[in-house]
Amino acid sequence: MEKPIFVGLLGLGTVGSGVVKIIENHQEKLMHQVGCPVKVKKILVRDVHKPRDVAVDPALLTTSAADVLDDPDIDVIIEVMGGVEETKAWLLRALRQGKHVVTANKDLMAVYGSELLRVAAEHRCDLFYEASVAGGIPILRSLVDGLASDRITKLMGIVNGTTNYILTNMSQNGASYEDVLAEAQALGFAEADPTSDVEGLDAARKMAILARLGFSMDIDLDDVQVKGITEVTEEDLNYGKRLGYTMKLIGIAQRDGQKVEVSVQPTFLPDSHPLASVHNEYNAVYVYGEAVGETMFYGPGAGSLPTATAVVSDLVAVMKNMRLGVNGHYAVVPQYEKQLKAPAEIFSKYFLRIHVKDQVGAFAKITTLFSERGVSFEKILQLPLKENGLAEIVIVTHDASQQDYEDILQQLGDLEIVERVQSSYRVEGEKR
Numbered sequence: 501m502e503k504p505i506f507v508g509l510l511g512l513g514t515v516g517s518g519v520v521k522i523i524e525n526h527q528e529k530l531m532h533q534v535g536c537p538v539k540v541k542k543i544l545v546r547d548v549h550k551p552r553d554v555a556v557d558p559a560l561l562t563t564s565a566a567d568v569l570d571d572p573d574i575d576v577i578i579e580v581m582g583g584v585e586e587t588k589a590w591l592l593r594a595l596r597q598g599k600h601v602v603t604a605n606k607d608l609m610a611v612y613g614s615e616l617l618r619v620a621a622e623h624r625c626d627l628f629y630e631a632s633v634a635g636g637i638p639i640l641r642s643l644v645d646g647l648a649s650d651r652i653t654k655l656m657g658i659v660n661g662t663t664n665y666i667l668t669n670m671s672q673n674g675a676s677y678e679d680v681l682a683e684a685q686a687l688g689f690a691e692a693d694p695t696s697d698v699e700g701l702d703a704a705r706k707m708a709i710l711a712r713l714g715f716s717m718d719i720d721l722d723d724v725q726v727k728g729i730t731e732v733t734e735e736d737l738n739y740g741k742r743l744g745y746t747m748k749l750i751g752i753a754q755r756d757g758q759k760v761e762v763s764v765q766p767t768f769l770p771d772s773h774p775l776a777s778v779h780n781e782y783n784a785v786y787v788y789g790e791a792v793g794e795t796m797f798y799g800p801g802a803g804s805l806p807t808a809t810a811v812v813s814d815l816v817a818v819m820k821n822m823r824l825g826v827n828g829h830y831a832v833v834p835q836y837e838k839q840l841k842a843p844a845e846i847f848s849k850y851f852l853r854i855h856v857k858d859q860v861g862a863f864a865k866i867t868t869l870f871s872e873r874g875v876s877f878e879k880i881l882q883l884p885l886k887e888n889g890l891a892e893i894v895i896v897t898h899d900a901s902q903q904d905y906e907d908i909l910q911q912l913g914d915l916e917i918v919e920r921v922q923s924s925y926r927v928e929g930e931k932r
């Protein structure tokens with residue numbers, strides 16, 4: 501029997517337990533693919549006495565990172581613990597000792613991905629991170645390998661399972677935001693601190709990683725405009741339904757010429773759009789390439805076994821490279837200088853809900869603000885409100901630049917007849 505490949509695990513939570521199960525349950529298939537057994541040698545946890553979702557030999561557990569990182573028998577480190585600064589230091593330590601790394605950590609890869617990949621390449625090590633974006637969907641490999649010959653111009657995705665689970669259940673079952681968030685946490689989809697899910701940061705990290713690979717530019721997390729779902733109300737979802745829209749937290753990365761925009765925000769999509777029917781913790785990434793045209797990748801974006809599938813598939817890729825002696829050649833050096841669009845170069849339709857004083861001429865004042873900037877309306881609803889003397893106006897615009905739209909919003913707020921701007925969302929996915 502060939503010498504086994506030894507794996508060290510950092511973390512045995514939702515994803516780590518799934519990794520152990522897949523390595524055990526699919527051992528025969530793994531052996532067939534790589535020609536030797538795969539063994540987990542050591543597992544770092546915070547508390548060795550905690551009850552686990554998977555049965556492991558207690559002797560494998562340790563609370564000392566050195567037991568895993570510095571074990572000379574361990575060939576591959578699988579990092580499924582989360583965290584950024586300390587985790588980065590540990591992975592650098594592993595890479596510098598010639599250990600390959602597989603990680604599910606988008607927080608880390610969105611910020612330090614370029615540096616870690618450079619160090620990995622210097623030490624002829626693989627560093628794979630498929631699970632970090634859209635869980636079980638093999639989207640990173642599809643961009644890097646499957647679409648290698650094409651020029652990607654648009655990536656649009658639902659890349660956070662927790663928020664999709666929340667929006668689906670609020671919209672379809674009338675559930676409360678707090679209740680569904682608690683469910684998503686119990687099911688293991690949410691991050692340790694779910695603020696990063698609901699405020700859009702988790703999706704922004706994934707979009708930065710996707711845009712970097714898709715456009716071959718050094719896109720940083722700071723380049724992503726971010727808005728989460730915490731202000732989305734039941735009223736907004738109901739208006740969306742009346743207008744034939746579904747609300748999703750959408751990441752958009754778009755290239756026009758050499759310039760790009762990357763954002764994450766709650767967005768109305770026409771009900772007929774393929775992303776509108778992606779529900780619960782499922783994710784989907786729509787990719788447009790100049791030659792291939794439209795493609796869409798769909799699957800579970802979070803959860804134990806789906807995410808672990810991506811992790812263990814990365815492990816298989818490392819092991820195949822080990823057998824061929826070709827590790828450390830995967831880091832993609834960006835081909836293009838980063839050029840971000842200015843707000844005047846970003847175009848979209850917008851949904852706007854405002855409360856105005858129900859007075860003669862109020863509507864004319866509002867339309868004037870829009871027409872002065874050449875922004876026209878596609879849909880308008882006006883309804884009296886129970887609140888005395890107020891009316892609710894809902895507008896869907898035709899295409900407007902972000903700059904014009906933001907100027908209009910500011911001036912609307914200054915109008916005496918406008919009581920409040922209640923909500924405002926991008927509208928995407930309609931034929932232009």
Ligand SMILES: NC(=O)C1=CN([C@@H]2O[C@H](COP(=O)(O)OP(=O)(O)OC[C@H]3O[C@@H](n4cnc5c(N)ncnc54)[C@H](OP(=O)(O)O)[C@@H]3O)[C@@H](O)[C@H]2O)C=CC1
Binds near residue numbers: 511544579605690
């Ligand atoms: N959950 C999901 O669906 C997905 C998660 N991810 C990413 O995968 C990673 C892991 O997520 P998940 O499994 O949900 O997280 P969990 O919180 O369920 O598990 C984290 C594990 O890491 C251990 N751990 C954390 N910090 C330390 C530390 N400083 N020292 C020692 N052990 C530590 C914990 O030990 P103990 O058990 O003793 O507390 C636990 O076993 C994160 O980066 C996350 O963003 C990516 C895609 C999907």
Ligand SMILES: N[C@@H](CC=O)C(=O)O
Binds near residue numbers: 661690691801802
């Ligand atoms: N918290 C994340 C987990 C996967 O990355 C999500 O909800 O998508």
Ligand code: NA
Binds near residue numbers: 631632636638
């Ligand atoms: Na993935």
